[in-house]
Amino acid sequence: MDPHWLFLLLLLMVRDGSSQQKEVCSKSVVNSCDDCIRSGPFCVWCKQLNYTKDGEQDAARCDTKAKLLEKGCPAEEIVSPSNFINTDKDDPLSETFDLQEPIQLSPQKVSLELRPGLPETFRVSFKRVQGYPVDLYYLMDLSYSMKDDLENVKELGKKLFDTLKKFTQHAQIGFGAFVDKTVLPYTNTNEKKLQKPCDEDYQQCQAAFGYRHVLSLTASEAEFRREVNKQSVSGNLDIPEGSLDAMMQAAVCGDKIGWRNSSTRLIVLTTDAGFHMAGDGKLAGILEPNDETCHLTNNLYTKSSEFDYPSVGQLAAQLAKNNIQPIFAVTKEVESVYKQLSAMISSSEVGVLSADSRNVVELIEGAYKKLSSKVTLTHENLPDNVRVSFTPICKKPIQTGDSEGVCDDVLVNEKIHFDITVTADSCVTDKSFTIRPLGIKDTLTVSLSTKCECQCDEPLIKNHIHCKGNGQVTCGICSCSQGFVGQFCECSVGDKDEQSLRALCQKDNNPECEGRGDCVCGRCQCHSTERGNNYYGKFCECDDEHCEKFQNKLCGGNGKCKCGTCECNPGFKGSACQCAKSDDGCRTENNTVCYGRGECNCNRCECYGEYQRPRCQFCLGCTDPCKTKVDCIECKAFQFGVFADSCNTSCSSIQEIEMVDQFKTLTKECEHKDSKSCWIKFKLEQLTGMDRYKAVVLRKRECPEPPSVAPIIGGSVAAVALIGILLLMLLKLLIYFKDLKEFKKFENEKKKSKWAEADNPLFKNATTTVTNPTFTGE
Incomplete structure (x- = not known):
């Protein structure tokens, strides 16, 4: 089966299923037909006289159609306003582009009159015109690192025009350049450096600037080549550039850039660096937010040093407002940065430049084909309490949510459709909003109002007998004349028991009808709120405007x-x-919610205690379970210890225990002494919940060996003997030094004595000389 028809079949099945949803009238306090139909899309009103029983409130007239018929209300007496749609303008789609304004979206104006809560669906058609004009503004980074790329861009004029002529004969190209704000810390503010911020050896360098508009959109290839050839690089200090500043000015200065009213508008941004965004200007003392206004004087952005960089949101809004689609032609190093930027800017593309930008033409051609073949329909200026959803009907629909509808791979002159469903959740008076394809000027204006009042088409009879002659009948119930109140206008304000009737309008001694209504004949007639709705409730205590x-x-x-x-x-x-109502953001790897250690609110985990987001898996500041669970490990694994008699009750936190000979993983293990001074080694794995663990324990404990007496005694004796010897040696050493000191003292005193220098009187020389007669003296 053709996928297109299969999609339509599924769509019809979904609609059929939704149309069979149970009809329920969730009414609050209802005093009239108008109150009834505002209560819900399935609430209808029975206008038959005498429909209510004695003592029954008029609110019984309000219910679903099936229940009223069941209760006996004739079908012709049931008031049920329905939706009304009118096509105010539906010019046919254009086949080809001519000098007149082409029409690519139909219809162009639709009026809706809706009942609150009741959706209405209508169809719009789109067809891209053959030869639709293209305006391409080439916005180039002229910082010093792009000097080689500039030389190649100067030769791209002919290739750019030839490429665009593949799609249209009405192409225009413009040129702009940017670097960064000319203030510190982005640019060197030394006077010489401002005039020549490039390297000293590089002569072709222009003065520092933020953004300069060089050439307005033109169909002249020669003019493009001439102006681009005049350009030279400049320089700055930091790596990020003022890309967003330049794109903002190119978007809001439409008259100076030369954007045509009927054209596909493209900005091709080429750079090899990231970008500054809102808030970065604080580094230079620039605190004024970007004002999203054109400030080009002599084609130069003159307020660069006064206004901060624009935010991504500001830039995206202005690009969408002016139907401009950006193409980011960037180097591989910053591709991921600009892909994140592209994700926040609808109808944009990112391509990777070669090192010298030689492939920029091929990149632009590919990006343009992607942008032009993808049709995204969205809404703007949607009133409060109004919902719009899109259902694309094409060969390749893409579901992205209720805020837009997308068709991909759409060919030129291929007609596609979108079913648009509009629902007003409350009463709306003369509001309007627009629906348009992104990047296309064509729009559909939807005028919207709601049916919040009943049209019962009854003859006007004053002093109707049904109302005791004191009022007229409106939609089956009495509208009393002045001075009379009650379900049948049976009460007069001047009744003698007025005080007792007024007491029925008070709750807990509060003011009558809470100060929001009038007490008439014992019943509160509520006033209108500031927005024109009514207070309601027995004591007018309710309204539908003051919720959180x-x-x-x-x-x-x-x-x-x-x-x-x-x-x-x-x-x-x-x-x-x-x-x-989703807990996808709270789901864990083991398919639990917040690991059982927190509650999932607003799709985020609110963790108990000191467990940490995002999934409450880890606890910051909790007591180490290795220390607190060792006694339980002892009793669970080895059946002794402080909890031996109450192990099951005291250690219920240990849900599972496994005894092993060795650990299989290298994760951190716990090691503690048990009650017998043996080392227990174990690992803990926290299970789902607050205090639930699985323990893996080594069977073998490491217990200390008993002390050996002989070595201890021998060691003690040896130690005493060694100490004695050392003491004796120390004593001997002290005596030696003392004797040495005394000897030196004796020697000194000996030198001082007089007799030491004279001959000893007791010494006598030898008196006998003996000579050896054989000794020759040799």
Whole structure:
């Protein structure tokens, strides 16, 4: 089966299933037909006279159609406003481009009159015109690192025009250049460096600048080549450039750039560096936010040093507002950065430049084909409490959410369709919004109002007998004349028991009808709120305008306000319906929610205790379980210790235990002494929950050996003997030094004595001389 028809079949099945949803009328306090139809899309009103029983409130007239028929209300007496749609302008789609404004989207104007809560679907068609004009503005980084790329770009004029002529004969090309703000710390503000910020050896260098518009969009190849050939590089200090500043000015200075009203507008940004964004200007003392206004004087951005860089959101909004589609032609080093930027800017593409930008033409051609073949339909200026969803009908639909519809691989002159469903959740008066394809000027204007009042088509009869002659009948119930109240206008304000009737309008001694209504005949007639809706409730204590807000939307835009409390749409929860009913963001690897150590609120884990986000897997500041669980490991694994008698009750946190001979993994292990001074080695794995563990324990404990007596005694004796010997040696040494000192003293005193220098009187020389007669003297 053709995939296109298969998709249509599935779409019809989904619609059929949704049309069979159960009809329910969740009504609050209802006093009139208008109150009834505002209560929900399936609430209808029975206008038959005498439909209610004695004592039954008029609210019984409000219910689903099936229940009213079941209760006996004739079908012709049931009031059920339906949606109304009118096509105000539906000019046919253009086949080819001519000098007149082509039409690529139909219809162009639609009027809707909707019942609150009841969706209405209509179809729009789109066909891209053959030969639709293209305006391409080449925005180049002229920092010093791009000097080689500039030389190649100077030769690209002819190739660019030839490439664009493959798609249209009405092509124009312009040129702009950027570097960065000419203030510190982005640019050297030395006067000489401002005039020549490049390297000293590089002569072809122009003065520092932020953004310069060089050439307005032109169809002249010669003019493009001439102006680009005049360009030279400049320089700055840091790596990121002022890309967003330049793109903002190129987007908002439409008259100076020369954007045509009917054209595909492209900005081709070529760079080898990242970009500065909002907040970076604080480094230079620039605190004023970007004002998203054109400030080109003599083709130069003159407010660069006064306004901060634009934010990505500001730039994306201006590009969308001016139907400009950016193509980021960047080097491989910064590809990931610009892909993240492209993800935040609708209808944009990223391509990788070669080192010298030689492939830029091929890159532009490929990016243009991707952009032109992808049709994205979205809405703008959507009123509060109005929802719009898109269903693409084409060969390759892409579901991206309710805010837009996307068709990919769309050929030129191929007609595609989108089914647009509009739902007003509350009463709306004369509002409008637009629907348009991104990057295309064509728009569909949707005028919207709601049916919040019943048209019962009854003859006007004053002093109707049904109303005791004191009022007229409106949609089956009485509208009393002045001075009379009650279900049948049976009560007069001047009744004698007025005080007792007024007491019926008070709750807990509060003011009558809470100060929000009038007490008439014992019943509160509630006033209108500031927005024109009514207070309601027995004591007018309720309204549908003062519920909690989220992101400045009542009930977050995901529910209805009922008597000060948000009633969330299916799939949402929270006091302001701010949370999607999903726990995908809280799911863990083992398919638990927050590992059982936290609660999933708003798709985020709120962890117990000191467990940490995002999944409550780890605890920061918790006591080390190795220390706290050792006694339980002892009793669970070896059946002794302090918990031996109460192991199961005291150690229930150890859910599983495994005894092994050795550990299989290299994860950190616990090692502690048990009650018998043996070392226990074990590992703990925390299971799902707060205090649940699995333990893996080594069977063999390491116990210390008992002490040996002989070595201890021998060692002690040896130690005593050694100490004695050392003491004797020390004593001997002291005596030696003392004797040495005394000897030196004796020697000194001997030198000082007089007799030491004279002859000894007791000494006598020899008196006999003996000579050997054989000794010759030799």
